[in-house]
Amino acid sequence: MTSKALLQKIEEKTAVIGVIGLGYVGLPLAVEKAKAGYKVIGFDILPHRVEMVNEGTNYIGDVVDEDLKDLVQKGQLKATTDYSLIAEVDACAICVPTPLDEYQQPNISYVEASTKSIAKYLKVGTLVVLESTTYPGTTEEVVQPILEETGLKVGEDFYLAYSPERVDPGNKIYNTKNTPKVVGGVTSECTKIAAALYRSVLEGEVHEVSSPRVAEMEKILENTFRNINIGLANEMAILCNKMGIDVWEVIDAAKTKPYGFMAFYPGPGLGGHCIPIDPFYLTWKAREYNYHTRLIEVAGEINNEMPEFVIDRSMKILNRYGKALNGSNVLVLGVAYKKDIDDYRESPVLPIIQMLEKYQANMTICDPHISEFKVDGKMYHTVDLTLERLKEADLVLIATDHSAFDYQMIADHANVIFDTRNALKGMKDIRADYEKL
Numbered sequence: 001m002t003s004k005a006l007l008q009k010i011e012e013k014t015a016v017i018g019v020i021g022l023g024y025v026g027l028p029l030a031v032e033k034a035k036a037g038y039k040v041i042g043f044d045i046l047p048h049r050v051e052m053v054n055e056g057t058n059y060i061g062d063v064v065d066e067d068l069k070d071l072v073q074k075g076q077l078k079a080t081t082d083y084s085l086i087a088e089v090d091a092c093a094i095c096v097p098t099p100l101d102e103y104q105q106p107n108i109s110y111v112e113a114s115t116k117s118i119a120k121y122l123k124v125g126t127l128v129v130l131e132s133t134t135y136p137g138t139t140e141e142v143v144q145p146i147l148e149e150t151g152l153k154v155g156e157d158f159y160l161a162y163s164p165e166r167v168d169p170g171n172k173i174y175n176t177k178n179t180p181k182v183v184g185g186v187t188s189e190c191t192k193i194a195a196a197l198y199r200s201v202l203e204g205e206v207h208e209v210s211s212p213r214v215a216e217m218e219k220i221l222e223n224t225f226r227n228i229n230i231g232l233a234n235e236m237a238i239l240c241n242k243m244g245i246d247v248w249e250v251i252d253a254a255k256t257k258p259y260g261f262m263a264f265y266p267g268p269g270l271g272g273h274c275i276p277i278d279p280f281y282l283t284w285k286a287r288e289y290n291y292h293t294r295l296i297e298v299a300g301e302i303n304n305e306m307p308e309f310v311i312d313r314s315m316k317i318l319n320r321y322g323k324a325l326n327g328s329n330v331l332v333l334g335v336a337y338k339k340d341i342d343d344y345r346e347s348p349v350l351p352i353i354q355m356l357e358k359y360q361a362n363m364t365i366c367d368p369h370i371s372e373f374k375v376d377g378k379m380y381h382t383v384d385l386t387l388e389r390l391k392e393a394d395l396v397l398i399a400t401d402h403s404a405f406d407y408q409m410i411a412d413h414a415n416v417i418f419d420t421r422n423a424l425k426g427m428k429d430i431r432a433d434y435e436k437l
Contacts (some may be wrong), residue, residue, distance in 0.1 A: 001090075002127025003159065003189050009090055010196050013037040017197075018089035020114045022049050022079060024343065025131060025165040026095035027060045029178040031212035031394030032069055034076040035126035036201040041089060042079040043117075062167065062175055069274075071152055087121035088332040091129070091197055094118075095165065098132045104280050106135055108142060115146045122150050127159040127193050129183075130212075133219050133274060135281040138162075140186060156185035162212035164219030167274075169213040170341040184215030223278040224296055229264040232335070234306050237266035237437050242311070248422045248436060266437055268399055268420040269306035269348025273339020276303065276346050276358060306423035307351040310420055310437070311359070317418055317435060323394055325359040331393035333410075334358070334400020335367040335382065339421075342369040349399045350375050364389055390414050396432070398423050 001009075009015040015038060019030040022044040034040040044050055052059055071077040086092060096110035111132055118128060128147065129219055130139050139162040151435045154160050157275050163183045183206055185191030191208050198206045209215050233251070240247035247266060255263040272274040279300060283293045285286035315325050344350065354375055358385030366385040373380055383389070385405060390396065396414040398405075401421035407431060410417065411424055416430040422436055 001123075003125075003193055006090060006125050006127065006159070006193055007196055009192070010200055014198060015039065015090040015197075016088055018086055018092035020094050020097035020117070021110075021132075022046075022053060023095065023097070024060060024062070024169060025167050026093070027053070027068075028062050028167065029095060029131070029165075030077060031063050031071060032176050033201050034071045035067065038201075040077045041085055042077065043081070043083055043086070044079060045081060047081055050079040050081050053077070061169060061343075073207075074259075083117040083304045084121060084334045085276075086118055087427060088246065090127065091127035092118055093129045093131050093363070095131045096279075099133045100277055100280055105284050106184060106281050108134060108138060111138065112142060112146065115143045119147050119150050122147060122152060122158060124152065124157050127161070127190075127197065129161045129194050129197075131163055133164060133223075133278055133281070133385050134216060135285040136284070138211045138215040138216060143246065144186060153404075154367065156187055159185065159187075159190040159193045160212075161185035161190045161213045163194060163198065164215060164222075166219075166222075166272070169343050170338060176202070178203045181206045182198055182209060182215050182218055183207070184209040186212060205342040217282075219251075220278055220282045223275045224274050226264070226391065227270065227279050227303065228295060228299040229262070230267070230270060232240045233264045235302050244429060246436065248425065265422070267306065267348070268310045268352060268437070270303045271347040271349075272345060276300075307348050307355065310352055310397075310399075310418075311355045313419055313435070313437075315359075316396060317416060317433075318395055320418070321394070325361050326354070327343060328361055328394040329392055330361045330363050331389055331396045331414075332357055332363060332365045333367075333385065333396065333398045333405055334421075335370050335373055336400050336402070339401045340369070340403050343372050344370060347400075352399060353380065364393070366405075367400065368402055385410075387413055 017033045017038045017040045019026045022042045030040050031041045056072040058065045066215045088274055094114045097105050101107045131142055152158050155298045155310050161183055166179045181202055182232050183195045185194055195206045195208050237247045251263055254261050279296045283296055286293045318328055335344050335349050365382045367382045370382055390413045396417045398419045398421055400424035407424055411430040416433045418435050420437045
């Protein structure tokens with residue numbers, strides 16, 4: 001199939017679209033493509049995910065339950081563990097995880113495995129787009145050679161591009177459909193076809209760049225920018241605490257400047273699959289060019305040390321009452337890495353929980369979005385926030401500022417509160433002994 005024929009199929013919505021990986025990125029993307037009128041096949045190695053999709057049962061917060069059920073019932077979307085069905089698709093997006101290994105180096109085994117699965121069934125005229133966040137060069141250095149081992153040539157027999165995912169779980173304004181998209185193809189024809197597909201699906205602008213490497217680096221820059229600025233906010237919080245200054249008031253004052261300042265806020269650490277991890281892709285790749293990314297690594301160190309800072313502050317707060325962390329009743333509010341979501345990947349609350357366990361605190365954990373979770377293989381269960389539990393706690397640690405928590409009840413009935421998220425901002429007449437990060 002020629003590029004002209006593929007573009008026509010995209011325009012007419014007769015192209016069959018494949019999405020490999022049905023997680024936080026892949027499932028919302030598959031749903032949007034199906035809603036746009038394409039027939040979509042979702043691929044995943046986890047049978048329970050496939051079963052849930054085919055039953056119309058949603059498990060991702062950014063997907064509307066009714067949309068998924070309707071698309072499955074209409075036959076617009078189906079899921080499978082059978083990768084031979086890749087032979088049926090005209091375009092395929094790779095949306096699999098790219099975690100770090102124990103040495104903080106990129107683990108691209110999922111990308112490689114997905115690409116090899118595509119290569120087995122790759123046909124002339126297919127578009128392949130990598131969406132997984134990774135280091136600059138992955139598309140051309142890893143994905144392209146595997147696909148070209150078939151004897152097909154990129155830009156002539158098949159088309160290859162990179163388009164970074166931009167998913168912000170829990171964002172009430174921006175979602176998969178209306179967030180601008182960046183696309184960079186191996187050749188100009190690859191870029192043109194990939195951009196055409198995204199423009200037919202999304203409402204947000206599709207911005208074309210000159211190469212996959214530019215698109216890959218752009219994604220790393222986005223999250224490194226956040227990582228560094230949050231690191232600065234966290235370091236300011238540590239210094240302000242030592243100086244007896246309210247860092248939250250400082251930030252509110254600074255953001256009154258209409259130019260030259262963008263507000264970032266401190267917290268118990270960084271969480272999620274992107275911001276704590278993505279900068280390490282760049283620091284790893286930089287070594288190939290004999291360059292040491294000092295600023296990025298220092299910001300990472302500061303952010304990684306915040307859970308320990310939270311525990312240290314908790315100890316000092318309890319010490320004022322003649323209590324040790326050992327044996328104290330600590331009520332932890334929130335496990336998710338950000339408010340109003342059920343995602344606890346890389347959550348800074350997890351190391352806080354581990355340290356509370358280490359110091360033998362009597363821990364009770366509340367999270368309205370998460371009923372159970374694992375840390376290093378140990379299963380934890382959450383409970384409802386009740387008046388009795390508040391009154392029994394020697395320390396209430398607000399770790400995630402979920403909207404569902406009754407903050408007035410917390411302010412009225414807790415004994416001691418350590419608020420790492422400024423969740424009680426603006427609340428007057430707080431009865432408890434109250435400290436902010």
